[in-house]
Amino acid sequence: MVFGVTPLELLVLILSDSGYTVKEIAKLLDVDVDMMNDIVEDLVDKGYVNVKRRWKLFGSDLYLELTPQGKKALRDVARVLRDVVNTVKGMVDKGNIDGARAFLSRYVEYLPYAPLLGVAEKDFIDTVMQKLGIVPTYAPPDSVYNELLKGSEEWWEEEL
Numbered sequence: 001m002v003f004g005v006t007p008l009e010l011l012v013l014i015l016s017d018s019g020y021t022v023k024e025i026a027k028l029l030d031v032d033v034d035m036m037n038d039i040v041e042d043l044v045d046k047g048y049v050n051v052k053r054r055w056k057l058f059g060s061d062l063y064l065e066l067t068p069q070g071k072k073a074l075r076d077v078a079r080v081l082r083d084v085v086n087t088v089k090g091m092v093d094k095g096n097i098d099g100a101r102a103f104l105s106r107y108v109e110y111l112p113y114a115p116l117l118g119v120a121e122k123d124f125i126d127t128v129m130q131k132l133g134i135v136p137t138y139a140p141p142d143s144v145y146n147e148l149l150k151g152s153e154e155w156w157e158e159e160l
Helices: 005-018 022-029 032-046 070-091 097-104 122-132 140-160
Strands: 049-056 059-066
Touching: 005 022, 005 032, 005 059, 005 140, 022 032, 022 059, 022 140, 032 049, 032 070, 032 122, 049 140, 059 070, 097 122
Parallel strands: none
Antiparallel strands: 049 059
């Protein structure tokens, strides 16, 4: 664990920061209630999130609100991944595939999260991982990419 959060916890932080409920996150990640509760408990214990209940007309939803420490963790991961991606891009462009593979070995589990953090395009990350023969143990499901990246495009269009 390079960043103090596991890749799965990082994904939960990203989704929570995007406004998803705990139930929606569990559905997107296809995890059961017990596993989701364990993840939430770990994030609360680390001080990255607070659990908030928002009432609606019929019932309520649980949300994870990122604490300043949680927001800092996301910024730190994004900053490091941006540097890693830029370094690897330079190495690959110069043909230093072995050097790029060795450099990435420490960050390989977090590389698929770069597009979700807005530090690299998904196509670029997929190409780099394919060129270097990298297969992360856990990468976000395509449904997560589709949800989050679609949402960012809609936001961009609304701003224009």
